[in-house]
Amino acid sequence: xxxxxxxxxxxxxxxxxxxxxxxxxxxxxxxxxxxxxxxxxxxxxxxxxxxxxxxxxxxxxxxxxxxxxxxxxxxxxxxxxxxxxxxxxxxxxxxxxxxxxxxxxxxxxxxxxxxxxxxxxxxxxxxxxxxxxxxxxxxxxxxxxxxxxxxxxxxxxxxxxxxxxxxxxxxxxxxxxxxxxxxxxxxxxxxxxxxxxxxxxxxxxxxxxxxxxxxxxxxxxxxxxxxxxxxxxxxxxxxxxxxxxxxxxxxxxxxxxxxxxxxxxxxxxxxxxxxxxxxxxxxxxx
Numbered sequence: 001x002x003x004x005x006x007x008x009x010x011x012x013x014x015x016x017x018x019x020x021x022x023x024x025x026x027x028x029x030x031x032x033x034x035x036x037x038x039x040x041x042x043x044x045x046x047x048x049x050x051x052x053x054x055x056x057x058x059x060x061x062x063x064x065x066x067x068x069x070x071x072x073x074x075x076x077x078x079x080x081x082x083x084x085x086x087x088x089x090x091x092x093x094x095x096x097x098x099x100x101x102x103x104x105x106x107x108x109x110x111x112x113x114x115x116x117x118x119x120x121x122x123x124x125x126x127x128x129x130x131x132x133x134x135x136x137x138x139x140x141x142x143x144x145x146x147x148x149x150x151x152x153x154x155x156x157x158x159x160x161x162x163x164x165x166x167x168x169x170x171x172x173x174x175x176x177x178x179x180x181x182x183x184x185x186x187x188x189x190x191x192x193x194x195x196x197x198x199x200x201x202x203x204x205x206x207x208x209x210x211x212x213x214x215x216x217x218x219x220x221x222x223x224x225x226x227x228x229x230x231x232x233x234x235x236x237x238x239x240x241x242x243x244x245x246x247x248x249x250x251x252x253x254x255x256x257x258x259x260x261x262x263x264x265x266x267x268x269x270x271x272x273x274x275x276x277x278x279x280x281x282x283x284x285x286x
Contacts, residue, residue, distance in 0.1 A: 086117040092126045093133075097152070100127075106149035106236055145245040146236045153240075172214045181207035185217055186238070186250060190231035192223055208232060216241065 087095065099115045100107055113123035127150050131143035142155050154162065174182065181204050184196050196204045211217035215237040222228040234247065244250065 092116045092118070092122075093130045096123070096127050096130055100143065100150060100152035104152075106146045106151040108149050112150065144240065144243075146239045147246050149236070151240070156243075174214075177207050178210055182211055182216060182234075182238075185211070185232055186234050186247065187253070189233035189247070190220055191233075192229040192231060194229060196232075 095116050096112055099112060109120050109123055109127075112127055113120045116123060116126065118126075127143060131150075134142055140155060140158055141152055144151055144153060180200065181196060184199050185191055185208075188195065188199075193204060193208055196208065208217065212219070212232075215235060217232050217238070218235050219230045220233045221231045223231055239245065239247070
């Protein structure tokens with residue numbers, strides 16, 4: 001009886017050991033299935049991706065362009081504005097024409113430059129090109145230069161046509177005395193009344209006052225001398241009336257004519273001197 005129990009007990013232990021071996025073998029077989037391999041591969045891929053992500057992010061960061069700062073953008077914008085200007089080049093002549101027409105008087109070159117937002121040299125080229133086109137196309141208007149200013153005005157040859165529909169302007173007639181005085185001022189400016197009278201040999205107050213009234217001459221300052229006499233010079237109206245762009249464009253004096261005038265003056269002075277000496281002699285004899 002005891003023996004039989006012992007054998008049965010032995011058999012039970014063998015059965016338990018066999019069962020554990022079977023469970024282990026079954027577990028090993030489950031690990032070798034495709035599902036298990038896929039899970040293992042996925043787990044490995046996840047691990048590799050996690051390891052490679054920082055490297056890829058680093059490469060992307062290195063390849064990405066560096067952002068420009070706000071200061072650099074502002075400087076670049078200012079440079080582009082300076083180079084291209086605020087207004088397109090195709091509008092420069094139209095802007096210049098509009099300014100000249102609206103002002104109706106001489107406009108300084110600096111003002112034209114400000115109107116098109118460019119420098120003075122560019123403004124000069126624009127207005128001169130516009131003037132050239134007016135001349136080529138035989139326009140009724142013309143652009144004249146008055147020193148460093150420009151003015152849009154009608155052409156003088158259409159004066160007779162204008163007065164047919166408009167009131168004829170008052171025309172100032174210059175006498176020989178006024179023209180002589182004006183010539184002296186134009187070539188000697190700035191000049192005082194005393195210097196004018198010294199050249200003409202007679203009082204010139206009336207002639208100078210009339211020229212100032214006509215707007216051809218104006219007082220521009222005072223001479224730094226005793227009495228501080230007034231200095232006179234020609235005006236823009238003088239340039240406009242005589243069709244001269246600048247006093248530098250005044251016609252040169254004929255040397256022969258200058259010599260003739262000098263000889264005439266010397267002869268007159270000699271006559272006056274002889275008359276004065278004769279008069280003094282008569283007074284001395286008395």
